[in-house]
Amino acid sequence: MLKPQNSPTRELINLDGLYSFKVDSDRAGLRDGWQQNKLDTALEMGVPASYNDIFTDSTIRDHVGWVWYQREVRLPRGWAGERVHIRLESATHEGKVFVNDVLVAEHVGGYTPFGADITDHVTPGTTFRLTIAVNNELTQATIPPGSIRQTEDGRRHQRYLHDFYNYAGLHRSIWLYSTPSLQVQDITVATGFTGTTGNIDYQIELGGVMDGPERVSVRILDADGKQVAAAAGAEGSVAIHDVVLWQPGKGYLYSMVAEVHNGGKLVDSYTQSFGVRTVEVRGNQFLINGEPFYFTGFGMHEDHVTIGKGHSPAHMVGDFQLLGWTGANSFRTAHYPYAEEVMDYADRHGIVVIDETAAVGLNALFAGFFGEGGKKTYAEDFVNEDTAASHRQAITELIARDKNHPSVVLWSIANEPAAAEEGAREYFEPLAALTRKLDPTRPVGFVNEISGTPETDRIADLFDVLMLNRYYGWYVHTGDLALAERALEAELGAWEEKYGRPIIVTEYGADTIPGLHSLYDQPWSEEYQAALLDMYHRVFDRTAAVVGEHVWNFADFQTSNGIIRVDGNRKGAFTRDRRPKAAAHSLRRRWAQVQHRKPDGQEG
Structure with missing residues (x-):
């Protein structure tokens, strides 16, 4: 739509x-x-x-x-x-x-x-x-x-x-x-480039009442509104000479004006923005426009005081300003599709997005965590065929909505499912295939939680990128950063050796009470949060396959009632009202220095 x-x-x-x-x-x-x-x-x-x-x-x-x-x-x-x-x-x-x-x-x-x-x-x-x-x-x-x-x-x-x-x-x-009665109903744009020439394939779907020899045409306009290419037909290809690429940090957009004429009269006109860029996974690298890309940023939430998940343009701009202040170049839409205005803004400003469905909670481990223990994940009374049908719908609708956004470089079809349980492969293999069928131009992944180790995981080979949520030093080896550092490095090395694929650590962090300080490695203090993040970054810099770091979370957010949370999840680098903790300043210093990695995994 x-x-x-x-x-x-x-x-x-x-x-x-x-x-x-x-x-x-x-x-x-x-x-x-x-x-x-x-x-x-x-x-x-x-x-x-x-x-x-x-x-x-x-x-x-x-x-x-x-x-x-x-x-x-x-x-x-x-x-x-x-x-x-x-x-x-x-x-x-x-x-x-x-x-x-x-x-x-x-x-x-x-x-x-x-x-x-x-x-x-x-x-x-x-x-x-x-x-x-x-x-x-x-x-x-x-x-x-x-x-x-x-x-x-x-x-x-x-x-x-x-x-x-x-x-x-x-x-x-x-x-x-x-x-109009006859209208442009859908547009799909796929881009590539050879040298300085952009290659754009397009498909236009019409709907409504067709009563004659309708003629479909497209005009391509650059960012200044100058026509740079044109084509006829509801499906075809067009070349842009001296193309300006959409790049991280430089969100250059073209416009495709799709027009329907009948008897020389304009019947319908729709303008679709797009950026010319490519995305590819090659070995242990994630490439945008053929160049290695290193993700820096956060998992985020649509969550603000009073309005909850309500979209607010002013709040959105404020959050993007803070992303820029930290030096973040990307974020994940954890754990659901965000408002389309967010995607449009990311397109215009060159912010890279991992786009995720709302498939969070497909894990019996969390059923026990939230008071419903004794379940098997893939069973008639939990994740069953009805769940799979809803999951297929969620994937289909996400791709239909966001397929033309150049900011979206990777589909995440689930967050922390039970990847090590019997039945996981039977459930996820058709979903991965569906995602690739609907969009063959982008890599596909899911976000793995810690029970899915390199030894126990059943589905990682179905996906293009390894996305790992890890909490060494918080839920595991709490307060012992030396032991946590060894465990983290050992696991990342095992993933690297087994699969040789890009690794994005999509969640890592520690709950932190703003204003709580300590001379020691005391969990919940601002110093501990910053020290934990520094520990992860040392390990990332020693692991060639790591191509991204997304801190959990951008800002504190509200959670359900329970004794395990104190007024919500406090893992934010910012408070819920967007005040920086010490970790935000630490991240700003790191991300100002992080460069794209060379093919040999060394810092550029």
Whole structure:
């Protein structure tokens, strides 16, 4: 689904703002048809935002089930004769959209967009009632998974197997937009280059009513808007001479203007930005544009005070500024697809992205950690065929949304699954194959946790890059950095020897209370966090196959209630309100010096 835009043939209206808001405590809304009338509520809720931290009522924060949003929308009278569409960037984790009384769209999966053509249900120049029901429930059939139990006093309690808070609601923008009856429905761009010539392959998919000899053409514009190439046909190739490459730190973008004409008349026009670059894994190197690339940065979260996972342009720019301040050149979208505006910003500014699905918690080890022990991971009552179907959907929708972003260089299809358990290969082999089929231009990986060692892991050979989350010095060998250093180096060496593939350490770090100081290696102190990171970096510099370091985490973030966390996860280099800890300054000094590694693994 192409992102809506204004163009010579399209118009776009943003529907963000305040909505009437009602919590469906008795699970009656769908049964009683709340969409048929004005919501009986005095509450209002802002969109986009999580609703959990907005209200003072704890029953709203802890609610499990459906909530309802509603507002009146006026359709421009100038849209007569156009197709009218609605698009939600996300509804976490399930959404149903009603126009007046009619269900027009529904979707399960909290981090990718969905929508509908609502032309037959609205009249230009008049208003309609927009009602959106959002459900935050997680089950064994969802990605990410979870379970629901009922307490003795009748309350419903959501259990989930990931270590970040299950924020819910309408986290991203809602759009109303018009298109012609015949429209550009999808665009796929793949790029390469030979010498100074860029090679662009494209495919354009049309949708809607075709009533004649439609002609499709494309024009390629450079960053200044000058036409540098053109081609005819819905599928083909085009060359850009004296091409300017998209590079890390230099996000040069071209525009592909796809146009549909009929009888000499412009029917539809859509502009797709893209960058010319290549990505390749060769031996133990990760190459961008044929040059070795070394990842520096973080795993991150969409998480801010009050708005939770709600997208905010100002917060986004602030976070990217801090990434630049530290010297980070990349990040991972842990553990779900981020707002599309984040990807657009990374494209424009040359920030490299590891793009991850919401498949976190596929591991019986964490089931025990979160109070549901005794499970096998790959079993009928846990990760089963229903889970796999949702996982296939998540991969498909992620690639469909983000395939044209030059910033995305690697697909991560899961975070910390049970890679050493029986059944892992049968589950992941078809998913890896699906990812490559949908996008043969990018490497594919998954993020491995510590129980999947070089000796026990069953699936690493299915993937192009080894992505490892390791916590030596924190969860393992806590407080003993000398022992942790030896253990880390031994394991990385074993991976290097067995596979000879690039290794990105995608998580490493220590929980840290800002302002807690110590003369000694005392866990939770700012000095210990900085010393632990320094230890990892010494090992990385001695391991040729390591091509990247992503600290966990960029900033402290909220987690579920529990005694193992003190007001959330405190592994951030920054606090939740983005104040730097000592580690942030340490990382800034290191990343100012880190260069791309030479083919022999030595520092450049």
